[in-house]
Amino acid sequence: GENVEQHPSTLSVQEGDSAVIKCTYSxxxxxxxxxxxxxxxxxxxxxxxxxxxxxxxxxxxxxxTLNKTAKHFSLxxxxxxxxxxxxxxxxxxxxxxxxxxxxxxxxxxIVHP
Amino acid sequence: xxxxxxxxxxDICQRGTSLTIQCQVDSQVTMMFWYRQQPGxxxxxxxxxxxxxxxxxxxxxxxxxxxxxxxNLTFSTLTVSxxxxxxxxxxxxxxxxxxxxxxxxxxxxxxLLVL
Numbered sequence: 413g414e415n416v417e418q419h420p421s422t423l424s425v426q427e428g429d430s431a432v433i434k435c436t437y438s439x440x441x442x443x444x445x446x447x448x449x450x451x452x453x454x455x456x457x458x459x460x461x462x463x464x465x466x467x468x469x470x471x472x473x474x475x476x477t478l479n480k481t482a483k484h485f486s487l488x489x490x491x492x493x494x495x496x497x498x499x500x501x502x503x504x505x506x507x508x509x510x511x512x513x514x515x516x517x518x519x520x521x522i523v524h525p
Numbered sequence: 526x527x528x529x530x531x532x533x534x535x536d537i538c539q540r541g542t543s544l545t546i547q548c549q550v551d552s553q554v555t556m557m558f559w560y561r562q563q564p565g566x567x568x569x570x571x572x573x574x575x576x577x578x579x580x581x582x583x584x585x586x587x588x589x590x591x592x593x594x595x596x597n598l599t600f601s602t603l604t605v606s607x608x609x610x611x612x613x614x615x616x617x618x619x620x621x622x623x624x625x626x627x628x629x630x631x632x633x634x635x636x637l638l639v640l
Contacts, residue, residue, distance in 0.1 A: 444627055455529075455617055455631035456568065501568065511627040512558070515568040 414439040416504050418516030426524050431492050433519045435502035436484040444506035445478060445485050446513060450499045460487070464506075492523045527552050527620050529632035537638045538608055545604045546635045548618030553598035555624045559591070562615040562634070571616075573626070574601050608639045 415438040425431050437445075443464035448456035462469045462476045462485065469476050473492075478485040489496055499520050505513030528551040538544050548557065559571040571591055572580040580593040594602045605612055618632040 446628060448629075448631075453633075455619075455633045456629075458628060458630065461628065505627055511625040512570060512573070513627065513629065517567040518565075 414442060414504055414514040416502060416514050416516040418502050418519060420519060421517065422520045422522070424522045424524065425492055427492060427494060429492055431489045431496070431521055431523075433487045433500055433502065433521070434484060435486070435504075435516050436482075437504040437514075438483070439504070440480075440483065442504045442506055444504070444511070444513070445476070446503050446505070447474075447476060447487050448501040448503065448515075450501065450518075452498070456501055489521075492521075494523050494525050497521055497523045527554065527622050527630045529618060529620060529630065531616075531618055531632040531635050533635060534633065535636040535638075537640065540609050540639055542608055543604055543606045544608065544637060545602050546616050546618070548601045548603070548632055550599045550620050552622065554620040554622055555598070556621055556626055557595060557601045558619045558621075558626070558629065559593065559601075559603045560617040560619060560631075562617060564614070568617065571603070605637065608637075610639045613637055613639045 418435045446461035449459045450456040473490050475488045499518045501518050502516040503513035530549045532547045557574045560568045570583050571586045572582045574580045574593050574595040576595045576598050592604045615634045617634045619629040
């Protein structure tokens, strides 16, 4: 089955800095890559996603990039703010007859004011 | 998207007892999913619950331990049976309104502590 590796497990930045979270996946047939943000005491919320026919997607301060050849994708957050502090999960899906995504282990992002 | 609520939001239980978690969605959906999130860990799919059929369990999860009901298109329950401290986790309900399972919309979770 699919295997998703996510790094780093913890990321600490100063407010205004950029943050980058990286994920790799194993199944070359995967074609859908969502990112989720989980704030303390809440369920994960979809923040952005990308499909395999697109190399980059941007939504205000967040962007995702995908390199299908290398089987890795990244989340970029610019001009970080304290409210960006949360756990971020990457996921990979859309292959093998089941569309249910496989999740990474999560990155705890801490933005210091 | 969909609005999902779960009950209870948290509970502290004694080992050997059972807890039933409820999940309510604001729209009719074909597929509902139950996940477990252990402390500091990722999201692990327990089972997929389709209305009118038996739930499909992932490897490592069995119906006797995690029975699931899906009486209609907006509601599901997950029971954690004969609990042990290892069952202490966050249990999350999710749906995908598109029906494919690709994009998961999660509820707020049920935080369970077993003593």
